[in-house]
Amino acid sequence: MKRLMAWMVLICSVVANADNYTQTRYPIVLVPGVLGFQQVFGIDYFYGIPQALSSGGAQVFETSASALTSTTARGEELLAQVQNILAITGASKVNLIGHSHGGVSARYVANVLPQAIASVTTIGSPNAGTPVADVLLGVTQIPGVGNLALSISNALASLFDMVAGTSYAENTLGELTSMSTAGQAGFNAQFPAGMPATPCGQGAGSSQGQLYYSMSGTSPLTNFFDPTDLLFGITSLAFAGSPNDGLTGQCSSHFGVVLRDDYPWNHGDEINQFMGLIGWFAPDPVSVYREQANRLKNQGV
Numbered sequence: 001m002k003r004l005m006a007w008m009v010l011i012c013s014v015v016a017n018a019d020n021y022t023q024t025r026y027p028i029v030l031v032p033g034v035l036g037f038q039q040v041f042g043i044d045y046f047y048g049i050p051q052a053l054s055s056g057g058a059q060v061f062e063t064s065a066s067a068l069t070s071t072t073a074r075g076e077e078l079l080a081q082v083q084n085i086l087a088i089t090g091a092s093k094v095n096l097i098g099h100s101h102g103g104v105s106a107r108y109v110a111n112v113l114p115q116a117i118a119s120v121t122t123i124g125s126p127n128a129g130t131p132v133a134d135v136l137l138g139v140t141q142i143p144g145v146g147n148l149a150l151s152i153s154n155a156l157a158s159l160f161d162m163v164a165g166t167s168y169a170e171n172t173l174g175e176l177t178s179m180s181t182a183g184q185a186g187f188n189a190q191f192p193a194g195m196p197a198t199p200c201g202q203g204a205g206s207s208q209g210q211l212y213y214s215m216s217g218t219s220p221l222t223n224f225f226d227p228t229d230l231l232f233g234i235t236s237l238a239f240a241g242s243p244n245d246g247l248t249g250q251c252s253s254h255f256g257v258v259l260r261d262d263y264p265w266n267h268g269d270e271i272n273q274f275m276g277l278i279g280w281f282a283p284d285p286v287s288v289y290r291e292q293a294n295r296l297k298n299q300g301v
Helices: 002-019 049-055 071-089 101-112 131-140 146-164 172-179 181-190 228-239 285-298
Strands: 028-031 060-062 094-099 117-123 210-217 257-263
Touching: 028 049, 028 071, 028 101, 049 060, 049 285, 071 094, 071 101, 071 172, 094 101, 094 285, 101 117, 101 172, 101 181, 117 285, 131 146, 131 172, 131 181, 131 228, 146 172, 172 181, 210 285
Parallel strands: 028 060, 028 094, 094 117, 117 210, 210 257
Antiparallel strands: none
16 A cells, blocks of 8 residues: 555655646746747647646747848847747746757847847757858849849838738848858857857857757758758758758857757758658657756756
8 A cells, every 4th residue: 555655646746746747947038040920820830849838837939031031120020929928928038949040130139138038949940141141142243133122022021921921021132142151150240248269169158147058950851741841951952962951061060068969860850740640750840849948947947
């Protein structure tokens, strides 16, 4: 009987811990990258992730942004939403988790509003820029082609905004300039916190009372049935064979404490897209986000 009671206490303890596994001290704010939507046709940008974090006790907010624009503009959009979240919740700080360009805009907010940011986690973020943007910037310089391409891109981005139920000023040239290696070098010179001193090293794990983490994948092609694999397979050619996820290079993703930079994920798998289609034997992105929330919880933020 005593043994049975002991087992029951253990099981209840496990269940209780599971219920608050992701219950961070401060709200978690998810920040999207390119396309910048919260939800389209009922599908979250971070597919299945907000629900998984909430189920473990976290207070989770999804933000939106311009589909294509500069880091400064995107950062200001995020800043306004963070201030609104702080007002709604009464929290003094938030934990920012940003994917792709969203990680860079999270860094922007962490620097302009440091007292309100407990941590920044960047996922597949081109913290040192991406050669994909360098190549596309070159296209914009072609006479008779560049301006037309930019106009079409801005129009398509505005159309996507309408579908996503948002309304932002789109700026494709600003997006490409910010995400280029030169543009990101300028950003890092202005906001160096968390950036590695060497090209593929680790950055400081904390600064300004904030915690810094990063992770990324290095497999552009992961699932034959995933329609985004074709896109990332093509864009990966810009890396000339160096490890990348299709849009972000392995070393470029480094920021703060590098949790892992070689997940068998492409750029979409990092947010559990396309609708959960990842590699057959790849780690579940949803579980990885939960683990990060638990890490933040254990750090007291």
